Amino acid sequence: MTNEDFMRAAIMEAEAGMRAGRGGPFGCVVVRRGEIVARGSNRVTSTNDPTAHAEVTAIREACAKLKTFQLDDCELYTSCEPCPMCLAAIYWARIPRVFYGNTRSDAAAIGFDDDFIYQQIPLPPEQRAIAMRPLLRDEAQGAFREWADKNDKVRY
């Protein structure tokens, strides 16, 4: 299968999910060594899970199937440029290569907040549309010191 075939599989997920009423028009596949290991479509509204975007859904499924929390030998094909949540999830999953169809501007044009959130992320916390306030940093530091000293920790 070619890159285009995998992208068409992601687009098919987007269309099928939307038509089945599972959520927005977004689909994704995760590919490993030339084979699709996981598929995802947006399921936000049907599962009451605002994090159930196509990419997050596919990454969670790929990790469950491969029994790992790192997909550094995988590629991700998504029918739309990932939103910041999904993009950061891709970084955390160590996926080195991403193909995308629609852009964040295309998503904005049909009413999605991806572009707005891209503009919010780089702002200092106090300038965001969400009120963000630091609190009890001194007490929160304890867990971090304990982690730094922990001998049996599993890094990620």
Place this chain on the structure above:
Amino acid sequence: MTNEDFMRAAIMEAEAGMRAGRGGPFGCVVVRRGEIVARGSNRVTSTNDPTAHAEVTAIREACAKLKTFQLDDCELYTSCEPCPMCLAAIYWARIPRVFYGNTRSDAAAIGFDDDFIYQQIPLPPEQRAIAMRPLLRDEAQGAFREWADKNDKVRY
């Protein structure tokens, strides 16, 4: 309960999760009308889920419990400034107010990538550490046009 009490509950989640070997030293609670409705700690390594950060875990649990995909009447308390994945999840969940303990720099100091990912998100796709390539935008547009015309869609 005060704001400080809720933050201490989040810190307790961080410590308990780390000590139980569930994942990194991060904890979170979601509060609605003065009551904790969901708790989360990082479970990345123990559940093979790179998206199972404390905030995502708590948001998913709060939404499941309240049977909604929007938490616009909730506050979130997290033991560390949310990473971009969690911050964007907070936007998608419409949570209007966030309290945080440690900062992204504190997280970087004990080996976590939060700050690196914050630097990556605003870059143009072609300048990121992850290879990102547009593909078949014309074909991907079909699902978006269909969504725009869809009469029975559930917006989020």
